[in-house]
Amino acid sequence: MNRDLSQVRQDFLKMKLDEGQFIQHPVIHVKEWLNEAIKNNIQEPTAATLATVSEQNRPSSRVILIKHIDELSGFWFFTNYLSRKGKQLELNHFGSLNFFWPQLERQIRIEGKVEKLSPEQSDVYFNSRPKDSKISAIISEQSQFIKSRKILENKFQSLKSSNKTLIRPQHWGGYSLIPDMIEFWQGRAGRLHDRIVFEQNGNNWNKTRLAP
Ligand SMILES: Cc1cc2nc3c(=O)[nH]c(=O)nc-3n(C[C@H](O)[C@H](O)[C@H](O)COP(=O)(O)O)c2cc1C
Numbered sequence: 033m034n035r036d037l038s039q040v041r042q043d044f045l046k047m048k049l050d051e052g053q054f055i056q057h058p059v060i061h062v063k064e065w066l067n068e069a070i071k072n073n074i075q076e077p078t079a080a081t082l083a084t085v086s087e088q089n090r091p092s093s094r095v096i097l098i099k100h101i102d103e104l105s106g107f108w109f110f111t112n113y114l115s116r117k118g119k120q121l122e123l124n125h126f127g128s129l130n131f132f133w134p135q136l137e138r139q140i141r142i143e144g145k146v147e148k149l150s151p152e153q154s155d156v157y158f159n160s161r162p163k164d165s166k167i168s169a170i171i172s173e174q175s176q177f178i179k180s181r182k183i184l185e186n187k188f189q190s191l192k193s194s195n196k197t198l199i200r201p202q203h204w205g206g207y208s209l210i211p212d213m214i215e216f217w218q219g220r221a222g223r224l225h226d227r228i229v230f231e232q233n234g235n236n237w238n239k240t241r242l243a244p
Pocket residue numbers: 076079092093094095096097098109110111112115116117118174175
């Protein structure tokens with residue numbers, strides 16, 4: 033069946049945004065929205081799309097899970113430093129994150145500089161992961177070509193049955209995106225959405241409204 037995608041649309045009717053409801057540091061408001069997403073049992077509430085840029089100025093994006101948020105150290109996620117995103121971040125330190133919680137008709141866009149977390153911070157998170165996830169992080173050369181899934185499964189089984197201690201590889205760890213722009217978007221009826229944007233200006237954050 034060849035569906036007419038041009039007529040697939042939903043109106044957003046649930047909530048609205050006033051400038052007056054954003055009185056704290058914007059990162060605190062991100063945490064509030066994320067907590068609401070968790071409370072509403074939204075699937076993968078901590079998932080965000082991370083965009084990075086290649087040496088040739090080509091953007092690419094993929095979903096990652098945010099594992100910690102605070103006003104000072106930003107938005108933390110964990111990955112393989114030798115992956116495609118890792119290589120891009122090595123050359124261009126800027127990135128963006130996008131949360132979309134469809135059931136709440138909300139989007140948050142975040143932009144800023146991405147820094148590696150310390151090896152100690154990465155160890156703490158790595159050691160907290162389930163055993164199988166540790167094994168996968170160790171045996172998977174993320175973003176490299178592999179001949180077959182079987183090779184991956186053999187490597188996984190072989191490490192699992194060896195009972196070796198599972199130590200974090202040096203090329204696996206955390207990054208933090210330190211925000212300098214955060215936009216809160218709430219869907220409204222007839223595409224007349226609300227957008228409140230914070231931009232960093234020295235030690236302060238300027239708050240403005242953008243047209244939808
Ligand atoms: C819901 C979801 C969560 C994911 N979380 C992560 C993550 O936290 N870290 C990660 O390295 N990959 C994660 N992935 C896989 C990435 O989207 C991506 O496939 C992988 O990191 C390789 O990307 P790259 O080749 O651009 O480096 C996740 C995928 C999905 C769909």
